[in-house]
Structure formats: structure tokens, C-alpha cells
Amino acid sequence: MSSTVHGTAGEDRSEFTREENRAIRRRSWRLLLSLLAPLKWQVVLVASVVVAQTGVRVLGPALIGLGIDSALPAVLDRADWGPAWFVGTAYIVTALGGAALLAWYDMLAARVTQNVLLDLRTRVFRHTQRLSLEFHETYTSGRIISRQTSDLDTIRELLNGGLNQLVHGVLYGAFTFIALALVDWRSSLVLVAAFVPLALLMRWFYVNSQRAYRVSRVVSAKLIVKFVETMTGIRAGKAFRTEPRNEVEFGGLAKEYREVNMRSIRLFGTFEPGLMAISACAIGAVVLWGGVRVTTGEFTAGLLLSAVLYVRNFFSPLQEVAMFLNSFQAASAALEKVSGVLEEELTVPDPVRPVRLEEARGHLRFDRVTFGYASGRTILPSFDLDIPAGQTVALVGTTGAGKSTLAKLLSRFYDPTAGSVTLDGIDLRELDGRDLRRAIVMVTQEAYLFSGTVADNIALGRPDATLDEIKEAARAVGADAFIETLPDGYDTDVNKRGGRVSAGQRQLISFARAFLADPAVLILDEATASLDIPSERMIQDALQTLLADRTAIIIAHRLSTVAIADRVLVMEQGRIVEDDTPDALIAGTGRFAQLHAAWKGSLV
Incomplete structure (x- = not known):
């Protein structure tokens, strides 16, 4: 029946075909979009604020370069403080404006996240209550508790901080690249060249973290199920002295969960040094090439500093993107399980046109x-x-x-x-x-x-x-x-x-x-x-x-x-x-x- 099919969704997708995996992903995204649909105008406002905040942040290095090339010579050569005051004021305004927009964004994003979680938590509770007895006799209570607690918490972490990391990382990287191209298009070619190893590194991290986090959610669910079953059946456990066996089984699951988490940590431990190496090479190339051009008079020191800052800023949010990938993999696996529960069909559906019986007499017939x-x-x-x-x-x-x-x-x-x-x-x-x-x-x-x-x-x-x-x-x-x-x-x-x-x-x-x-x-x-x-x-x-x-x-x-x-x-x-x-x-x-x-x- 349907419960045996849908109930396994998101638990062990290694058994599914590629088309079934695509269907599970589509189902998960449909659920997420249905949660965001009533909040579309709030989402639009959040997106507008984050775009404005990111744009303001990008202006900083350009203002620093302008100050070195224009404002500082004006003060030293002509004692003209006007350009310096203008650049300094503009820098302070962008810094304060960026901070204010970031605070506003955090409040708006938190409100959207809490509204989504309220809707999702209520849906899961309402649906699992309405599901037929057949579902509850085959779907363990530990797994249901896992859907309502750890899985929803994982989704909350994604919506709270993960999307913030992604949006800031992608937008800030894109805006930074555009600003660098405007400041010095030759330095932007270094980033283009660095994009090849960067894309390979990001792809490697995404694929492997996807596998690791899917396994992590399965093991996590097993751990919760074992704990809930042990505590629920504590009387039977004490009566038959199963404590030693329970300790061995739970310890084995806990060790397996530790190993899975260590695998994820090792992935990030490889990704972060790789990202730092690509960043260092790119900055070194820009400094070397820019320094040569400064000596020949083709380039100014202010523009070189702006270019170096932009290259550095381009790579710094990529670590946030990697953190988002971590959160995304965990939340994606959790969303698959939650959507699987919500896809469960009632094997005892409510009647389409219910017949009323105000006063029953009690005559029964099979x-x-x-x-x-x-x-x-x-x-x-x-x-x-x-x-x-x-x-x-x-x-x-x-x-x-x-x-x-x-x-x-x-x-x-x-x-x-x-x-x-x-x-x-x-x-x-x-x-x-x-x-x-x-x-x-x-x-x-x-x-x-x-x-x-x-x-x-x-x-x-x-x-x-x-x-x-x-x-x-x-x-x-x-x-x-x-x-x-x-x-x-x-x-x-x-x-x-x-x-x-x-x-x-x-x-x-x-x-x-x-x-x-x-x-x-x-x-x-x-x-x-x-x-x-x-x-x-x-x-x-x-x-x-x-x-x-x-x-x-x-x-x-x-x-x-x-x-x-x-x-x-x-x-x-x-x-x-x-x-x-x-x-x-x-x-x-x-x-x-x-x-x-x-x-x-x-x-x-």
C-alpha cells in the first residue's frame, strides 16, 4: 500500500532509480515552494534588502582606491580636504547603511523562517494525526518524532543562516567581480582563470557532501528511533535485563553517527585549504601583474589596492557558500523525509459527501x-x-x-x-x-x-x-x-x-x-x-x-x-x-x- 512506498521516501535513496530520486527532489521543492507562496511579498522584500545591502558593501574597496589616488594627493599637493571629506563621509555612510540593511535583512529573514516553520510543523502534526492506523502501525514513533524535531530543526538552520550565506556569497561574489572588472578588467581575467579549479573544487565538495549528509540523516534517524524505543519500552527492557544489549546497539549507532560526521568534517577540512590555496594564487597573480604595471605607469597604487581587495573579497564569501552547501545537504535530506510523510495518502479517507446520522440506534451489519x-x-x-x-x-x-x-x-x-x-x-x-x-x-x-x-x-x-x-x-x-x-x-x-x-x-x-x-x-x-x-x-x-x-x-x-x-x-x-x-x-x-x-x- 501507499504507506510502504511513501514511508521509505528519503530514508535510503540508494535503492531508488535516478528517476525516482528526481521525483523525490521535485516533491521536496514543491513542498518548499508551497510554504513560501503565501509569503511571496515578504520574500520579495527580503530579496530587495539583501541586494541593496550587498551593493552597498561592494562600494568600500572602490572608495579606498579613490581616496588613495585622488583624495590623498589633493591633501598633500594642494591642502584641499574636500575630496578627503567626501570619500571619508561616503565610506562611513556605506558602512553604516550596510549595517542597517543587514540588521533589517536579519529581522525580515527570521520572520519568514519562523512563518515557514510554523506552517510546516502544523502541517506535519495535522497530517500525521489524520493518517490512518495502518500508517502508524508501520511507521515507527521514533521516525515520526525525528520528522517533527531534528528534521525541522535542520530545515530551520538552512532558512535562518544557510540562505543568508548563499545569497550573500553569490551576490557579493557577483557584485565584486563586476566592480573589479570596472576598476581593472585585466585583474578580472585572473579571476576568470581561477574559476576553473574553483568550479572543480566546488563540484567535488557538493557531490561528496551530498552523499555524506544523506547518510548522516539516515543514521541520525536510526539513533533517535533506538533511543525512543528503549525509553518507551523501559519496563520490558528492565524486566528482561536488556540494558547491556541496548548499550551495545546504541553505542554502535552513536559511533556510526560520529564516523559519518567526521567524514563530513574531513570533506570541509579538504575544501577550505583548497579554497585558500586558489585565493592566495589569484591574489599573488594580481599583485605581481599590477605591481609591474605600477612601475611602468600604466596602473596606480590605489587601483592596485582596490583590485587586491576585490579579489580577496571575491573568495572570502565562497567559504560561506560552502557552509551553505553543508546546511543545504542536511536540510535537503530532511525535507525529503518530511515531504515523504506529507505525501502519505489516507487509506481511510473522509467521505466526499458525508451522510449525517444524528441519533444512531446501533444496528451493525457486515x-x-x-x-x-x-x-x-x-x-x-x-x-x-x-x-x-x-x-x-x-x-x-x-x-x-x-x-x-x-x-x-x-x-x-x-x-x-x-x-x-x-x-x-x-x-x-x-x-x-x-x-x-x-x-x-x-x-x-x-x-x-x-x-x-x-x-x-x-x-x-x-x-x-x-x-x-x-x-x-x-x-x-x-x-x-x-x-x-x-x-x-x-x-x-x-x-x-x-x-x-x-x-x-x-x-x-x-x-x-x-x-x-x-x-x-x-x-x-x-x-x-x-x-x-x-x-x-x-x-x-x-x-x-x-x-x-x-x-x-x-x-x-x-x-x-x-x-x-x-x-x-x-x-x-x-x-x-x-x-x-x-x-x-x-x-x-x-x-x-x-x-x-x-x-x-x-x-x-
């Missing part, structure tokens, strides 16, 4: 549904199921039978490959997303709590709920008792991922959250797995009351939870092999009766 994940294996082959409104259905079966897949299709985390899933006769693919989320709520085994208070977490589906409504929901599932014992009761901060409460307590909070949302369809996917027996019994008592007027799908391995169901479906390999009431199936000799007998035996 009509000849076929579904398989990206791996290609078909989980549900031509599946049919009808669940009347208000019925509580329990799904049981071995792992991999397709129970959780049914729940994901009902929640529209995925769409069926063929057939349809309907709620009250409306295909979920056509149902308005707001009505769907209000009508169908799933509670999973992973009771995720967000940073904030207990009350905030219970009110997640109904942020406008009153505190009394929140407490009523908590009491209904038996969560009120432990919440009241917390330091600040319902105002207690649960800390990161609910670290202040136990696993069973987190599950009770998630139940209260679901019940407060008051959906027409409630899906419990192994939702009682984290509860102890007393807590589970308390939940079962609450469920019998709270599920009376709604459709419920209960997926459970604990068969004690199944007892409250009106109907039990036993699934095997994506098909329903038994369908009846719990008592009827227990009294029989089928698969459920065997599972029930084995479960009772495990309790003895």
Missing part, C-alpha cells in the same frame, strides 16, 4: 466483507454478520481468528477490501466522521491516559461534560472509590501515560471515559485483561446496567466476561463457526464448550 492487511494475507474472507441494535455480542476464538480485525473495521480504523460495514444501514465509508466517532467507541487493553488530570482523561470524548457527569460515569464503573483516594481526587495529575495509577485503575478510567461518551455501539477489545478478578466482577456488574440500551461487542479471552452477552460468536480463521447464547453453547459439545471447560479447569 455484508460480504473481505479484508487483509498490507502483508497480503486475507483475514476475513467474504464475511457476513448481522447484529441488531441493543444486542450484546461476545467474540471468542484463538489468537489471529480475526476478532480484533472486526473491531478495527467497526471503528473504521481500516476499510474493507471488498463488501461493506454499515451502521443503521449507512456504509461507514459514507458516514460523517463526527457522527461515527460519537456513535462507536472502542476500549482496548491498552488504557492510554494523556497528561492532565483524571477528570480531563475521563472527559476526553466529551470535553464539555460537567464534573458531576464525570463523577457519575466513574461511579458507574466502580472507579470513583479509588479516584477519591488520590491526592487531589479528580484533579490529580495522572503524569505521563498514567504513571501515577495502576494498570487496573487506568483501565477503569478508560471505561469511565467510554461510558461518559455514551455511544450507541461500545466495543471492548480485551478491555478487562488488565483487571484483577474483584475489579472484573465490579465491571461486569456495571456492564449489565450500562450496556442495556446499547449495542456492545465484547472481545475477550476470559470467558467469565462472556457470561453477560446475549450472543456468543466463535471465530476461526476469519469465519464464524458457532453462533448462539452462552448457555446453549456451553451445553453443547462444540468449540466454545471445549474452551469453557478448559477455562473452568484452569480455575481449579
